[in-house]
Amino acid sequence: MTALEYTSLIQSVALSLRPVAMNLTRDADDAKDLVQETLLKALSNREKFKSGTNIKAWLYTIMRNTFINNYNKITKRTSSIDTSEYLQYLNINQNYTAQNKGAASFVMNDINKAIANLSEEHRKPFMMYYIGYKYHEIADQLNLPIGTVKNRIHIARKELKLMLEVYR
Incomplete structure (x- = not known):
């Protein structure tokens, strides 16, 4: 043809x-x-x-x-990557070129300083909650109403968020 x-x-x-x-x-x-x-x-x-x-x-x-x-x-x-092997790369902050232990230690130092700057009435319930205590357990140990405990933990989180704004 x-x-x-x-x-x-x-x-x-x-x-x-x-x-x-x-x-x-x-x-x-x-x-x-x-x-x-x-x-x-x-x-x-x-x-x-x-x-x-x-x-x-x-x-x-x-x-x-x-x-x-x-x-x-x-x-x-x-389509997005859904294998668990690569999930760690999905939310990497684009400003950092490499993550290492030095950067992590700076971050942890800043977090610890920010927690230390919280008032005692907010720091204590926050740290107890962070360690793993339940709201009612914290309320019992500190002799506070459960609503007060929840409020203080909430305020502590907000203050930490403001103090650690650089890491957003």
Whole structure:
């Protein structure tokens, strides 16, 4: 089959590709792009077409495979990493180029200083809660109402948040 015969054969079937492309993509512009890409692939792979076979079925196969490949590319691009091995890298602060023990010790020193700067009435319930005591246990040990304990822990958190604003 000559190139001219092959091209005219493809042109005769090209109009029937559009509804199928529209069914796959559900968007007019994407359907036009899919048909165009299908025809380009068919024309550039003329030597792979065997005379006597169904040209329409061959073009539909090219179109379907092209659509699937494009869909897979898009979903790979938009999917997030969900393996636990890489989860530690998702929320890395972009300002730091490397994390090391020196930076961590500076952070811990700042946290300890901020906790030390809390008033005694806020620091004590906060530290007890941090260690693992429940609200009612803290209230019993400090002889305070549970609402007061919750309020003091809340205030301590707010003050620490303000004091450690640099680490946001």
